[in-house]
Amino acid sequence: MAPAGKPPARGLKQPSKSKKEGGRPASKHQDKTKHPSISSPKTGESVAKSALGSLQSLLNTFRNAFEERLASDVKPLLQQVKQHLYNRDFLEAFGRDDYLEAYAVRWSPSRALGYAQIFEDLQDRLLQRAPGTKDAVDSFRVVCLGGGAGAEIVGLAGFSHHLIEESNNGPISRMDVTAIDIANWSSVVTSLQAAITSPPPLSKYASAAAKEANKELLTPEAFHTRFLQQDVLSMDPEKLSVELRDATLVTIMFTLNELYTASMAKTQRFLLMLTETLAPGAQLLVVDSPGSYSTVTLNGAEKKYPMHWILDHTLLSTTQAPKWEKTLEDESRWFRLPEGLKYPIELENMRYQIHLYKRLPQAAAVP
Numbered sequence: 232m233a234p235a236g237k238p239p240a241r242g243l244k245q246p247s248k249s250k251k252e253g254g255r256p257a258s259k260h261q262d263k264t265k266h267p268s269i270s271s272p273k274t275g276e277s278v279a280k281s282a283l284g285s286l287q288s289l290l291n292t293f294r295n296a297f298e299e300r301l302a303s304d305v306k307p308l309l310q311q312v313k314q315h316l317y318n319r320d321f322l323e324a325f326g327r328d329d330y331l332e333a334y335a336v337r338w339s340p341s342r343a344l345g346y347a348q349i350f351e352d353l354q355d356r357l358l359q360r361a362p363g364t365k366d367a368v369d370s371f372r373v374v375c376l377g378g379g380a381g382a383e384i385v386g387l388a389g390f391s392h393h394l395i396e397e398s399n400n401g402p403i404s405r406m407d408v409t410a411i412d413i414a415n416w417s418s419v420v421t422s423l424q425a426a427i428t429s430p431p432p433l434s435k436y437a438s439a440a441a442k443e444a445n446k447e448l449l450t451p452e453a454f455h456t457r458f459l460q461q462d463v464l465s466m467d468p469e470k471l472s473v474e475l476r477d478a479t480l481v482t483i484m485f486t487l488n489e490l491y492t493a494s495m496a497k498t499q500r501f502l503l504m505l506t507e508t509l510a511p512g513a514q515l516l517v518v519d520s521p522g523s524y525s526t527v528t529l530n531g532a533e534k535k536y537p538m539h540w541i542l543d544h545t546l547l548s549t550t551q552a553p554k555w556e557k558t559l560e561d562e563s564r565w566f567r568l569p570e571g572l573k574y575p576i577e578l579e580n581m582r583y584q585i586h587l588y589k590r591l592p593q594a595a596a597v598p
């Protein structure tokens with residue numbers, strides 16, 4: 232749980248506080264930032280309303296992928312998963328296929344809708360094109376760290392579909408998504424990939440017209456997913472580098488705080504490795520619960536800092552040429568579900584903090 236804010240200890244520079252939650256609850260998407268280069272993306276709420284059909288098709292992806300699980304009584308399984316998560320016993324919580332499916336059908340759909348909205352809101356930044364232009368991008372390679380539960384995968388499928396709808400063909404000819412996760416989500420990822428790239432099941436009484444219109448969300452040529460079971464904090468650097476070096480985008484969604492909690496030192500080392508491996512222009516998107524704090528030990532004393540201060544400190548504070556530019560930050564945003572979505576179990580709005588960084592080219596060596 233996030234403790235009350237504390238002043239920074241010596242040695243960890245406190246980033247200027249972004250203007251947030253100033254007395255009123257953060258409502259809908261807001262792009263408050265200290266960075267002058269950042270322009271406001273359109274607000275999420277209005278987009279979400281007009282995109283009801285697209286959001287519903289993402290929920291249908293989960294329904295089609297996990298039809299049997301959703302038809303069964305999933306509550307007892309969810310209770311058990313919740314209990315293990317509450318005890319921070321992740322090995323148990325993510326240690327059985329039925330638990331993983333139960334988690335994926337309960338918690339990933341709401342997140343997937345929120346992520347699709349985030350990607351859509353950030354589309355010009357992510358595709359690195361001027362607003363309003365339709366430049367094509369050959370391939371878009373995304374690595375989702377802690378992304379096995381499927382929310383990022385389905386969110387990215389929604390983003391890809393949105394781009395295709397928006398411009399007839401879509402600026403990305405192919406999106407490749409690699410989800411790397413410590414738990415074995417491979418069957419969840421396989422089911423989602425199949426549901427994304429196959430036409431939804433139809434009743435045998437469906438009309439010829441309905442059969443004709445029944446199309447997959449994306450073709451297998453346009454959208455491809457891989458899963459890799461790995462602990463990113465102890466992954467072989469060579470293997471990690473192979474996965475990361477061509478990435479256009481790396482995401483760490485609701486996972487960074489878990490990594491910091493597992494090991495501050497290993498997470499710092501991992502982020503530095505990520506920095507060294509990613510190509511100039513690659514972007515890192517971090518989304519997490521607002522107000523997440525992590526513990527740092529400095530000069531033998533333990534202090535708690537907001538997660539994003541520690542992240543900024545690792546990526547941005549340097550005495551050498553900067554390696555990252557931060558292009559977006561917001562300590563609190565909401566994704567609110569529009570009315571009218573249909574899903575057999577509860578969905579929820581998502582409140583989150585968001586940080587986007589872009590890897591800079593190495594400065595030319597000074598002669």
Ligand SMILES: C[S@@+](CC[C@H](N)C(=O)[O-])C[C@H]1O[C@@H](n2cnc3c(N)ncnc32)[C@H](O)[C@@H]1O
Pocket residue numbers: 325338339342376377378379380381382383411412413414461462463464483484485486489490493
């Ligand atoms: C809270 S869940 C978030 C899932 C998903 N990213 C989302 O936003 O809905 C955290 C995920 O991180 C994974 N994870 C935790 N520690 C990890 C590590 N050291 N290496 C890889 N994955 C890890 C967990 O297995 C889990 O899938």
